[in-house]
Amino acid sequence: MVLIASQITSEERDFDFPQEVDFEQVHRACSAKRAFPDRQVISMSGDGGLSMMMGDLLTAIQEKIPLKILVFNNGALGFIELEMKVEGLLNAYTDLVNPDFSRVAEAIGFHARRVEHAADLDAAVRDWLAQPGPALLDVVTSRMELVMPPFVGAEQVFGTALYSAKAMLGGRAGDVWDLVTENL
Numbered sequence: 001m002v003l004i005a006s007q008i009t010s011e012e013r014d015f016d017f018p019q020e021v022d023f024e025q026v027h028r029a030c031s032a033k034r035a036f037p038d039r040q041v042i043s044m045s046g047d048g049g050l051s052m053m054m055g056d057l058l059t060a061i062q063e064k065i066p067l068k069i070l071v072f073n074n075g076a077l078g079f080i081e082l083e084m085k086v087e088g089l090l091n092a093y094t095d096l097v098n099p100d101f102s103r104v105a106e107a108i109g110f111h112a113r114r115v116e117h118a119a120d121l122d123a124a125v126r127d128w129l130a131q132p133g134p135a136l137l138d139v140v141t142s143r144m145e146l147v148m149p150p151f152v153g154a155e156q157v158f159g160t161a162l163y164s165a166k167a168m169l170g171g172r173a174g175d176v177w178d179l180v181t182e183n184l
């Protein structure tokens, strides 16, 4: 995110457009680009969100909207997983079986690229933002990286400890280890 922001000039930068988790990122961005054709418009989606609204990719091509789309591809409905964990529940039914989004996007008509290694990210972001037409960047991210809510209460801490205990007892110690090592 910081890397992307650093690629956009301060005159172009404006984060006042609605940022939602309700999966409207691509079609709102299509509208924004139509309203401000001279500005760089970037849509950032999770893999779950993009999958739900994938038809919007067709719209961007059909309407010739030179949008830049970023996918945070963690292979999961990550926020839902987090909500389960803070309630002390073992996460379930949050795995996503994703296609290679860059290949899907390419088939639709986007310039697209997939990034699987952090070392490749910088060049890929520059290339993605420099494209004159619609471009999609599929960035594979760590599933265990926590999204920190603005406020963390004692209940959430207790819930996460309960989740961790259940995961350890249920043979999912690896998940707990990954959670700790990815975030500390």
Ligand SMILES: Cc1ncc(C[n+]2csc(CCOP(=O)(O)OP(=O)(O)O)c2C)c(N)n1
Binding pocket: 021, 022, 023, 045, 046, 047, 048, 049, 050, 072, 074, 076, 077, 078, 079, 080
């Ligand atoms: C239309 C709609 N359906 C369901 C939800 C509930 N919801 C909030 S976040 C989320 C998971 C999002 O997954 P993803 O887009 O992969 O993002 P991640 O949390 O993994 O970064 C869901 C299903 C919602 N906010 N809006």
Ligand SMILES: [Mg+2]
Binding pocket: 046, 047, 048, 072, 073, 074, 075, 076, 077, 078
């Ligand atoms: Mg996700």
